[in-house]
Amino acid sequence: MTPDQAFTRYEEIRNRLPAAPQGGDRVQIAGLHELADQVDVFVFDAFGVLNVGERPIPGAHDRVNQLRQMGKQVLVLTNAASFTRSQTQAKFARLGFQFTPSEIISSRDVCEAHLYRVSPKGQWGVIAPPGFSPEDLRVDALALQDNPRDYDQAGAFLMLSAAGWSAERQALLHNSLRRNPRPLVVANPDLVAPREDGLSLEPGYYAHDLQDRLGLQVVFHGKPFASVYETVERRVPNIDPKRIAMIGDTLHTDILGARARGWSAALITDHGLFAGLDVHRFIDISGISPDWIAPSI
Secondary structure, rough: OHHHHHHHHHHOOHHHHOOOEEEEEEEEEEOOHHOOOOEEEEEEEEEEOEEEEEEEEOOOHHHHHHHHHHEEEEEEEEOOOOHHHHHHHHHHHOOOOOOOOHHHEEEHHHHHHHHHHOOOOOOOOEOOOOOOOOOOOOOEEEEEEOOOHHHHHOOOOEEEOOOOOOOOHHHHHHHHHHHOOEEEEEEEOOEEEEEOOEEEEEEHHHHHHEEEEOEEEEEEEOOOHHHHHHHHHHHHOOOOHHHHEEEEEEEEHHHHHHHOOEEEEEEEEEOOOOOOOOOOHHHHOOOOOOOEEEEOO
């Protein structure tokens, strides 16, 4: 999928995303240090902001450390739901970022905390990454692969990762849900993610395909949906929302979700979804406008 195709698809599903007020002055800045007098808490997306695939973005370590030295709180809010909490911590350490566990909020952790509300009993069929261990989840879980009976026996479904997912497995899930509608929960609402070799398809892409074809209701946890922003706010109580800034590379997840929550937002343009493109064209079409635009953090 190309960036233009991804943007078009985000616009097609816009009615399923949170509504946000108009505004955002899209002021061009050189880096986040220019916002020190306006922002107390910097909340970073990961892909396209701190790293691209398995490579840290040049200068990202230094900027995060500079903000800490300026007395700012720094957090990561990631939709990458393939990893457990310890794996996520290890990933950032491997990339050279020294975030503490309390500074990392993943959509997977938030999602797991809500699963019992959706289906307190029965087995969950999980769209999971390679190497997934059912014991890593707080519910009875089975990784879905190529056995149709596993799909039909599940009492509910959870999408964590699209790594290893295929059109054939998507068809198995679709047919099982068509025969017997059950809850579907998605821990990564992203349609795509930037990698070294282009954009990968993510769980949100497959979930919205099922919504289109079956009309089922899907429960999403992750940007731009409210539960992850609520979790961040509990980590930084008594902070004016306008002095919390989401730093991201996508309009329909990072920027839209922040604006819907009353936060400020900065769009990073040179390493993620809009790398090499005229971002103002996409802002004008979507009406999702950040407060600031920077090439990198």
